[in-house]
Amino acid sequence: MPEDVVITPDIKFVRELKKAGGDTLKKCFQCATCSVVCPISPDNKPFPRKEMFMAQWGMKDELAADPDIWLCHNCNDCSKYCPRGARPGDVLGAMRQKVIREKSVPAFMGNIVTDPKKTLVALAIPFVLFLAVLGLTGHLGIPSGDRIVYSKLFPIRYIEIIFMSAIALTGISYLISLSGFWIGISKQNRSYSRGFVSAFVETIIEVLTHKRFKKCGVNADRRTGHLLVFYAFLGLLITTIWVTYYYYVPKIDSPIPLTDPMKWLANLSALALIVGILLLIFNRTKDKGVNTKSSSFDWTFVVMILLLALTGILTEVIRLAGIASLAYPMYFTHLLFVFYTIVYFPYSKLAHMGYRTLAITYSRMTGRDIIL
Ligand code: SF4
Ligand code: SF4
Structure with a gap:
């Protein structure tokens, strides 16, 4: 019984x-x-x-x-x-x-970032941190000189120390959250029809092609926007690694000329991000013949990513126009959105990447996956 x-x-x-x-x-x-x-x-x-x-x-x-x-x-x-x-x-x-x-570790970060009403608090954290660092190192104020060089305001080593330490901490938190999730789901079924590695590799290939989205009926065209945003982030990640290489190995100083392939990739990725996010916004607002509602959590994420891309483009355009009084504050603002996107990754909507990848891998391992 x-x-x-x-x-x-x-x-x-x-x-x-x-x-x-x-x-x-x-x-x-x-x-x-x-x-x-x-x-x-x-x-x-x-x-x-x-x-x-x-x-x-x-x-x-x-x-x-x-x-x-x-x-x-x-x-x-x-x-x-x-x-x-x-x-x-x-x-x-x-x-x-x-x-x-x-699943957020520490829990208070999850409370702040997943609550749209606390978005200003989430932005205030890097704002105060950056101001404190700039104040303590004597970099508050618009740097002098005709040439706009952002590292004069915020030296690259300071950016790296702040971002690397914050990313290391939240990266560890994300791994703890994902391991907890994996332990939780795997308690339900321990009879696997295949191993983790092959299922995981297949899942990564699927993520790269967004094949599963093609199955959707009502919301099928969401795939294009989602795919553009995904590859835009990948492009921006490669750009960040590339800039770090330039800085430390051939010791090329910023600003990098627009003719450099790294700049092409950066600008192309920013453009893809804007187009992708606008497509996602359009998709959310258009009438699909079905009663759905986007939550304020979803909207906050979309707006934040749009602001990240727009402030990034404006940072470059204003620098090229030579308006120092606008360029440096815009760069500062852009760094706030960069911090929000990267450091808060485990607590924002972007966290779904890890959870979904593991869930699809698990469904493959347990023989529950659908034919794509
Ligand atoms: S459960 Fe999710 S994937 Fe399935 S139809 Fe509903 S929204 Fe789409
Ligand atoms: S009533 Fe419940 S079970 Fe039936 S379709 Fe709606 S959500 Fe699904």
């Missing part, structure tokens, strides 16, 4: 989910239409019906260890066909936000 399972509803968590964009979750009456129409859900233990059930009962720990909320690609086919207007696609989005916060 099966054992009785006792569920203690976590009402506070249900309220939080509703506030984070899952306000319709109580409308669900468990018909399972969503699990049938979801183009990404496997036949074996499909989603998102079971997640809707868990959300209604506030099963926070079970949701935190559920790989399926990360397999979801926000296609919204489920929301289109849900007969109750329960918007399961949005509810799953709210769950992902809550899991990112729950």
Whole structure:
């Protein structure tokens, strides 16, 4: 005889989910239409019906260890066909936000970055830090001289010390969060049909091609914007490594000429980022014939990335125009958004990259993956 399972509803968590964009979750009456129409859900233990059930009962720990909320690609086919207007696609989005916060190390960083109302606090941290460093090292104020050289305001070694230490700390935090997630999901099934490495490599190839997005019906054109943003970040990462190489090996000082291939890659990536984000914004606002709502968490992320790209482009354009009084403050502002994007990675929407990669890898290892 099966054992009785006792569920203690976590009402506070249900309220939080509703506030984070899952306000319709109580409308669900468990018909399972969503699990049938979801183009990404496997036949074996499909989603998102079971997640809707868990959300209604506030099963926070079970949701935190559920790989399926990360397999979801926000296609919204489920929301289109849900007969109750329960918007399961949005509810799953709210769950992902809550899991990112729950798994954040340290927890207060998750509370700050995942709460859109605390975005100014999140930006105030690098603002105060940068001002303190510039003040203590005598670099406050617009540097003199006709030529605009950003390292005169913020010497590269200071930037590297601040960013490298912050990235090292948050990188370790992210690894702790991801390991906790992996331990949680792997407790559910220990019979693997294949090993981690081959499943992981296949997942990385899939991420590079965004193949799974092609399965979406309602939200199929989100793929282009998502792909552009993904490759823009990859390009900017390569650029950062390239600049560091220039600085330390051939000791080329900034500003690097526009004719340098590194600059081409940087500018192309910034352009791809702007186009990609604008496409994502357009996709969110256009009428897709389905009732969905973007959460303020999603909007905050999109706006932050747009500001990152715009301040980056303006930093270059104003420098080329030779307006020092605008160029240095713009560079300072751009660094705030760079800090927000890179250092807060484990607590922002970007954190989904690690969770989703592990969830897809796990679904492959357990033989639950769909044919792409
Ligand atoms: S979310 Fe909608 S489609 Fe899915 S089980 Fe609930 S009522 Fe049915
Ligand atoms: S949003 Fe898309 S991927 Fe997610 S559960 Fe609904 S149909 Fe499936």
